[in-house]
Amino acid sequence: MTESRTSAWASASSSHDTSDGPRYVAARLVSPRPPTRRPPAARGPSRAPRSVGHEYIPEFLSAADHDAILAFLASLHPIWEKRYSERRVRTEGIPARQLLRPVYWLGSWQFACLDYYRPPRHVHDRCVAAEPFPPVLERIVRNVERRIRRSFRPHEIPSGYSLNTCLINFYGHREEDGRLIDTARVGAHRDFEPGPVASVSIGARALFQFVPPGRAEQPKAPLLTQWLDHGSLQIFGGSQWKDQALHRVQRVASGGSLDLPPRIPGFHTRRVNFTFRYVPEQHVVPLADLREPARGDVMPYVEELARFSPFFARAMDRR
Numbered sequence: 001m002t003e004s005r006t007s008a009w010a011s012a013s014s015s016h017d018t019s020d021g022p023r024y025v026a027a028r029l030v031s032p033r034p035p036t037r038r039p040p041a042a043r044g045p046s047r048a049p050r051s052v053g054h055e056y057i058p059e060f061l062s063a064a065d066h067d068a069i070l071a072f073l074a075s076l077h078p079i080w081e082k083r084y085s086e087r088r089v090r091t092e093g094i095p096a097r098q099l100l101r102p103v104y105w106l107g108s109w110q111f112a113c114l115d116y117y118r119p120p121r122h123v124h125d126r127c128v129a130a131e132p133f134p135p136v137l138e139r140i141v142r143n144v145e146r147r148i149r150r151s152f153r154p155h156e157i158p159s160g161y162s163l164n165t166c167l168i169n170f171y172g173h174r175e176e177d178g179r180l181i182d183t184a185r186v187g188a189h190r191d192f193e194p195g196p197v198a199s200v201s202i203g204a205r206a207l208f209q210f211v212p213p214g215r216a217e218q219p220k221a222p223l224l225t226q227w228l229d230h231g232s233l234q235i236f237g238g239s240q241w242k243d244q245a246l247h248r249v250q251r252v253a254s255g256g257s258l259d260l261p262p263r264i265p266g267f268h269t270r271r272v273n274f275t276f277r278y279v280p281e282q283h284v285v286p287l288a289d290l291r292e293p294a295r296g297d298v299m300p301y302v303e304e305l306a307r308f309s310p311f312f313a314r315a316m317d318r319r
């Protein structure tokens with residue numbers, strides 16, 4: 001097992017004004033010492049990039065980007081989705097269950113009831129066109145794509161590659177019968193979208209691990225453990241870390257009084273992770289083109305999104 005733990009960031013609390021009135025405690029970047037940057041590796045023009053497959057950059061977010069991201073988060077209304085649809089209970093006996101955490105997607109939305117994007121066979125009626133990235137995330141992904149092109153080998157980057165889809169995961173405590181239940185984890189899984197994925201973390205740090213494939217109930221010793229700190233960027237791809245290994249979030253450190261925006265009824269967020277992925281454009285469909293029964297499955301979620309999102313309100317009108 002390899003332990004990689006390089007962050008020098010600490011997190012502290014301060015209040016953050018949101019557009020809808022209440023004040024939330026939000027993470028701030030506090031650096032105990034100036035960021036140290038490694039000099040760029042010398043690389044001749046004819047030399048192919050050497051893929052390490054995994055990169056971790058602490059202190060990636062600037063203070064301005066961090067503040068812009070918090071302001072953007074405050075404008076969101078994440079939803080609770082159910083894994084699998086009620087229809088699968090009837091046809092395949094698989095019960096629909098609520099995800100551990102609220103989520104929001106940008107670029108395209110992979111509704112959990114549609115069982116996510118899984119090429120090569122399951123690519124149709126899986127990804128529904130969603131809101132574009134806000135300027136701050138647009139800037140960040142262009143920068144990340146440049147890094148990816150520098151450090152991955154050409155065959156590890158599919159043609160047409162761009163990080164056009166973002167899953168925003170909210171980690172924290174769910175209120176249940178007056179108690180707080182910590183749901184801040186993700187079980188071992190693979191991201192099936194082609195090419196490297198990149199993720200940016202905000203708030204309490206998370207214990208992220210790559211594990212060998214195998215049955216979910218089998219205990220698995222990690223292949224690589226990486227603490228994902230506040231303001232960090234992680235990129236992984238290639239066969240070793242993306243195609244062969246699974247990954248999971250084992251736990252998220254206690255955030256003290258951290259309560260990140262937006263306010264989500266019945267939930268307290270101490271960490272937010274943005275995972276950027278690539279879905280080929282031909283597999284992203286507008287809601288109006290989604291076929292049945294997928295369209296019927298996602299409609300309750302789209303109706304909920306449309307209450308706050310002009311994008312989804314228009315998508316509903318066009319059906």
Ligand SMILES: O=C(O)CCC(=O)C(=O)O
Nearest residue numbers: 167169186191249273275
């Ligand atoms: O929260 C994280 O750092 C990872 C999330 C993740 O594994 C995923 O979205 O597939």
